[in-house]
Amino acid sequence: MNGAVAFPLDVPELEIAASGGSRVRRTILPSGVRILSEQVPGSQSATVGFWVAVGSRDEVPVTYGSTHFLEHLLFKGTTSRTALDIAVSFDAVGGEHNAMTAKEYTCYYAKVRDLDLPMAVRVLADMFTSSLLDPDEFESERGVILEELAMADDDPSDVVSERFFEAVFGGHALGRPIGGNPAAISAVTREAVWEHYRANYRPQDLVISVAGAVDHDELVGWTIAALEAAQWNLHLPAHPVARRDPSFDVIDRGSPLVVVDRPLEQANLLLGVPGVHAADDRRPAFTVLNSVLGGGMSSRLFQEIREKRGLAYSVYSFAASYSDAGVLGLYAGCSPKRAPEVAGLMIDEFRRLAEGGITADELARAQGQLGGASALALEDSDTRMTRLGRSELTTGEFVDLDETLRRIASVTVDAVRDLAEELAARPLSIAAVGAVDAASLTGLDGTAVAA
Template sequence: MLKRITLDNGVRIICEKIPYVRSVSVGVWVGTGSRNETIEINGVSHFIEHMLFKGTNKRSAKEIAESIDSIGGQINAFTGKECTCYYTKTLDTHIDIALDLLTDMFFNSTFSKKDIDVERKVVIEEIGMYEDSPEDLVHDYLPETVWDGDALGMPILGTHDCLHKINRDTIIDYISGHYLPSNTVIAVAGNYDENSLVESIKRNFGSWHTDKTLENQFGKVSFKASKKIKEKDTEQMHICLGFEGIEHGNDDLYPLLAVNNVFGGGMSSRLFQKIREEMGLVYSIYSYPSSYKNAGLYTIYAGMNPRHQDTFLRLVMNDIRILEKYGISEDELAKSKEQLKGSYILGLESTSSRMNSLGKSELMLGIINSPEEVLNKIDAVNNEKVNEVIKRVFQIEKISLAAVGNIKSDIDLGKYI
């Protein structure tokens, strides 16, 4: 049973009772991420996420951790380009503890200078770890390349220079302008007492008031067919090829997901079977769509020995041309749709996955599709829609590239296109 409530102050509550489980997942979602930042304070959203775990007026960082560890629960958070989420997963009998802890962190974090200085070092180490992982780094370089000059292309973690500029005033100012009741969703999935849950959320979040408003109406972002290459002393080189994708909330995402399963989305896909299994040119190869408000990206990734670069690019471009010309077969489409439905239904069995789906949908779109509606959208995918999406997305003359690794010369995509 799905229930949606909007408090008088604008905070939205979206909860789904699943009576046959013993767990409950609670998420506090805020509609702010790296896309809301300026270049001067890039990384502040992610930094604030870290800081909420550093201590409140009544709990130290250790006590926050102990509060959830002592009941065998989980607490974590993540920051994306357009949202930040703080969440717990506990036994249903401990939901009040989880709510109290999340509320305390959300409203009463102290942001002491000492903690800010310590956590700045932690995030700089996180950036360093990321830069030492070229297979992760290349996925950040592609958005920077295709959306150069727009906040959507900025890294979520920020940069060293930006982090050194962030202080307590920066944090307080950013929170006061972005952590707003109208920009917050409380998502709950699992087993709980409905009346008790709603009253508890009202008690914790109902008195939160501010005169500020925030409109996350991001405009259309221009996609740039470009490339970014970083030479790094590694055994493998890592390549991401990118096409302009489909924006969040557009039903064309369903045929694109169906195409992705066939083209590069799994171990049975065309790219995996040909380039890894038959040719043995790569260890890892896959593709995936990413969607945002008024923007989307379709990514093809592979990691390989640099000497296989030429063969890899020729094979991928050839497979893209085959996809453009012939599309996918009825049998491939049928199998892909079953794969999508199976993956979706299995995901519903996890309270944390369900909470994530509810929170993100409510925050980003303001609507929640029921499982039946989602399955109907998948069933409605046909070859006509698939061919339209292939024509829209796989425009080979608008392809972009990001590469990291032992690359001694420029990569000219023109000769492969």
Template sequence: MTQEALATTTLDNGLTVVTERMTEVRSVAMGFWVGTGSVDEEPADSGASHFLEHLLFKGTPTRSARQIAETVDAVGGDINAFTAKEYTAFYVRALAADAELGLEILSDIIWSPSFRPEEVEAERQVILEEILMHGDEPGDLVHDVFAEALFPDHPLGREVLGDESTIRAMPPERIAAFHAHHYRPANLVFAAAGNIDHAQIVAGLQAGLDRADGGRPGGARPRRDPPGAATKGEAMVVRPTEQAHLIVGVRGPRRDDPERHALTVLDHVVGGGMSSRLFQSIREERGLAYSVYSYRLAFEHSGGFAVYAGTSPGQVEEVLELIHAELDRVASEGITAGELTAARSHLRGSLALGLEDSGARMSRIAHSQLVHGEVPTVEELDARLDAVTVESVGDLARSLLSEARTTVVVGPSD
């Protein structure tokens, strides 16, 4: 990717448009990324963002849900969405020749959803089933329990799906009001990557706004309160499962903290791949788990670093001891020059391989623009990675892993 391939425009109503031209492909991926997620919901609105993710596909004044699905299917395209803690995304991937159609449908569902009462009620039941299904997956549930323990009494600790009581009680009018407040141009980024022309994308977006009588102008990014300093030391959910699922973690740097690049390296060394310390120690050397890895969380005001493992109930204590011992070791000794070199190479390779298709590139430029206000080039990312040193990773590990750790287990009672 070169900077020349990128183009950014901010429309008069506040909508930011960022595109990356890829002349070598025949596809296009495009989407609206909304700067609102589950963290921006009042307690009574818990699950509203995810509810909207479903409802915006259920029809507009000019298209039914069936027509939306059939139109996209007819050109071999794909339309989907997802909800996260701090944003929600709606996207289409299709042939470049059908970019205008995809843009028209996306604009239609974003600016002019119908919220037909019968569709709201039908989708309410779908979401309730999704909540039940999610609760039946202990490997997913453990991450939710960990978030609640890491950010107690704060929206970051709430489940993105909402809970049964709030979903059942949420009337259509309240969902429509949430949409009217948050789905406004200045709180959205539109991104497109593929064999497209930036000016044509901007013109298509303006046409979509004109069809919606200009949409709702203005708007702003939500204002969020940071979580308090307190965390829960441990939490357990008893489930009659064959495996126990466990997480050990700590609070970490927020998403724009300069130390985030050092954390990326630390994450890879500790549990980011097959050569990582924990994978080698717990799986390869002792055979105590099939799945063991680390990951990081990055939010506007806070973040986290965590290690996950799934093991048999009788081995939980041993696996926890190994995790804590490795975290203690990296906190006291840091990482080696060889580990830093390997991590850099792996991260560069992962980035390059992850940019092989238009969908991945669209996601990258959209996320970067929405949460950081910029889209760095690959060369700029390489430079930031080069600036990470053994000393900076060691300093981060000492400060981060010396804090009190949160331990969560989901599995059968012992």
């Protein structure tokens, strides 16, 4: 395969010969259901995912937290299976099954032996199409989710992450917590979640991706049989739902500084700026920038803050991209009294990168790290399944390993410096959880940090 391959929504059949001898195929049924597979030579297992392009950002005020709530409820029984039946189906064959709710999508997935793939498709299809949302189970699961939120609130790393996204994205939907909050979960009604389910879990919303030991024609046959058994009308014409607008959305910062005062032994710090969105051609440079700044043990943040100064055990950066926005975040956990110093050092390293760029050695090291990590990740069918699903939902193009490596190798020192300079000019937000003095983290301009 040479270059990325587009996934147009008006082409019912596609086939791609990808790197490593894998074979990618996509079928769009007349009803709008999209079925993608990547047949990987030598595999004896497969991972299957049922996706919808609906996440926490798509909720309206009366349904905040509904996407995550619904994810839980789809495991609680259907018209033909109890919650125990669903669990036993996978446990009895040594399989794994779970789900994930994100800001822009939800996925229900399973990993099984190749012989058990038809069963996995049937069970996931049943969950997706025929969930009961039983009123008693609804109330029971409300309690489970409230406990999950309480557990997250006891974890300072979770708390600082939520406060950081709120600080960076402000009133933008990406700033909302994925799981909602206790007040929203306590207030949401079954009727609201049911409407959310019926409005967003339709044939034209469904994307199925499978990677590993899979025959595409058989997969299509299993899928049609499972969906027809659920009484879905697969002959009723419908166009797949349109992808999100990929144009960059200007972010109005929520806050320059958020401090959650807690009597902890360690302060959790997260600071950063709006980043690069998923369709931006500079995403490879964004990943290289992140790698050099805080992507490994040889990164600038790790070397300066942990190795040279011994101020933190965990210190890193991350780069996240969404359909119309992104974020660059820098994290460190340190002694509360050293929080101003550590935050100052993180900002200094970020600004030094923006002002002076990176070296040729750093570029080569980052390219090697990212290329190797990409190749190793694809040893897992979970990663390949996720790549397929996200390609279909988000970017609308398939990028195999060869093209990924080419894009990484095309990044230049100048491209990283120019992007870093642009990012450093964007409003900076700081979030901290622990026994931290807010005044010590705030300068006169609302962003500078007193060291």
